[in-house]
Amino acid sequence: MDIKSLYKKYSLNIYNRYGPVFVKGSGSWLEDSKGRRYLDLFPGWGVSILGHCHRRLVKVINEQASKxxxxxxxxxxxxQALLAxxxxxxxxxxxxFFANSGAxxxxxxxxxxxxWRPGCNQIIVMKNSFHGRTMGALSATGQKKYKKYFRPLISGFKQVKFNDFDHFKNKITSKTSAVILELIQGEGGVNVANKDYVERIAKFCQANKILLIIDEVQTGMGRTGKMFCYQHYSLKPDILILSKGLGAGVPISAIVVKKRIADIIKPGMHASTFGGSPFVTRVAREVFDIIKEENILNNVEKQQKFLKKSLLKLKERFSIIKKVRGMGLMQAIECNRPTAPVFKAALKKKLIINSTHENVVRIMPALNVKKTELNQGIVILTDIFKSLEKRQKNNYKQYG
Ligand SMILES: Cc1ncc(COP(=O)(O)O)c(C=O)c1O
Structure with missing residues (x-):
């Protein structure tokens, strides 16, 4: 039986899967079972920040696995102690505290x-946010499509408009204990939080003893050009959430808790059997070392300029493109039509990108991506937009 038939027979039908069967990876490239190479500009859904099978990671994985x-x-x-x-x-x-996934x-x-403040159970969350699929994380998520089959959800979450400080402030009550915020809403379509908005929220939270929980599952670990995205803003979170790139492929997440909050958490209140194993924590520490020693943040800065410029050129050229937005190597092209066909056409041309939020193409390459690789991706995208626009014009002609 071939691999796709095995999936069909034995795997729960919970993901839409596309393309060939992949067997190998190196840097920004994947190889399929027939030896064909694919340019991966969305490696591991934001996880594989050092590309596939980085030499130093593979070495440390082998060493730690044998220890x-x-x-x-x-x-x-x-x-675990050294990573903390x-x-x-x-x-x-x-x-x-270490766990295994973002959710x-x-x-x-x-x-x-x-x-934090017993009896105060209200948490403010943002419209369009995404925090994961478990019941608490799902309840915090601000998108109906993820929640519709799973009610009743957990109570206590109040949704407010993203990038609207007054709306946020108006929803605060004496029972509000925390706010959970993504600085860039990834699954929500790559929406960047305004500096002024975020800093006003941070100030307000501090003045009112409300915890500021920053979810950097997607934006952390150098993705935006600083180690953590909150460092672009003048604030310090009370709780910072990291995952995805933290292990660059091994499953790990971290909940980073300011000392005054940490002091109220006692043994027995929470736990994780797998969380923070010697294996994953050793690998994550190597990820930090590689980011530093290979000047990864400089590369993000350099490549993001090229990527942004190239995407803006595409926008000038194709009327299908409404907006280009993002920060660092987390960039998006918003189109005036669904973008699933862009993802599928790219895959046919051996390019992996992502389509999210109906009409947004998302590009989140490895942080050590090369300019030549980004350029190759742009050439393919140009071809795709060219043929989409041509098809759109022909359709108009047909009906007009
Ligand atoms: C901001 C954010 N938080 C939480 C999650 C959930 O992470 P996981 O899929 O590892 O549970 C995601 C996943 O995409 C995310 O983007």
Missing amino acids: LIHLPNNLFSCQ KKISQLSFSSKV EAVEAAIKFSRL
Whole structure:
């Protein structure tokens, strides 16, 4: 039986899957079972920030796997402690709890916020946000399409308009304990939070003892040109959530908690069997070292300029494109029509990008992507938009 038939027979039909069967990866390239190479400008849905199978990561994975893979959390592991120290030093004075996925980290943050001001259970969340698929994270998510089959959800979440400080302020009550915010809404279509808006929220939260929980599952780990996206703004989160790029392919998430909140969390209140194993924490520490030693943030800065310029040129050329937006190597092209056909056409031309939020093409390459690779992607996208526009004109002619 071939692989696609095995999927059909034995895997739950919960994802739409496209393209060939991939067997290998290196840098920004994937190889399929027939030896054909694909340019991957969306590696691992934002996870594989160092590209596929980075040489140093593979080495550390092998070394750590042969030393110690897993340890229960009632024993001490030097790897977990060293990673917690690194994250705290690179962010703010904090203590760290490790989990395995973005949603799990969001769950932990929701639970910790319940401890902050007992009896105050209201959490402000944003319209269009995405925080994951578990019940708490789903309840915090501001998009109906993810929630519609799964009611009743968890109560206590109040949705407000994104980038509208007055709306946020008007929804605050004496029961508000926290706000959960993505600085760039990734699944919501790559919507960047305005500087003034975010800083006003941060100030307001501080003045009113409301926890500011920043979900950087997608924007963290250098994606936007700084190690953490919040560092573009003048604020410090109370709780910072990291995942995706943190392990660059191994499953890990971190909930980074400011010391004064950390002090109220006691043994037994939360746990994770797999969270923070020696294996994943060693790998994540290597990710930080590679980012530093290979000047990855400089590369993000350099390549984002080229990518943005190229996308803006596409916008000038094709009327299908309404807007180009994003920060660092998290960029989007909003179109005036659904973009699933753009994703499919790109895949046929051996380019992997993403279509999200109906009409948005999302590009989130590896942070060590080369200019030549981005340029190759732009050439393919140009071809696709050219033929889409031609088809659109022909349709008009046919009916007009
Ligand atoms: C901002 C944000 N938070 C949380 C999640 C959920 O992460 P996971 O799929 O690892 O549970 C995602 C996933 O895309 C995300 O983008």
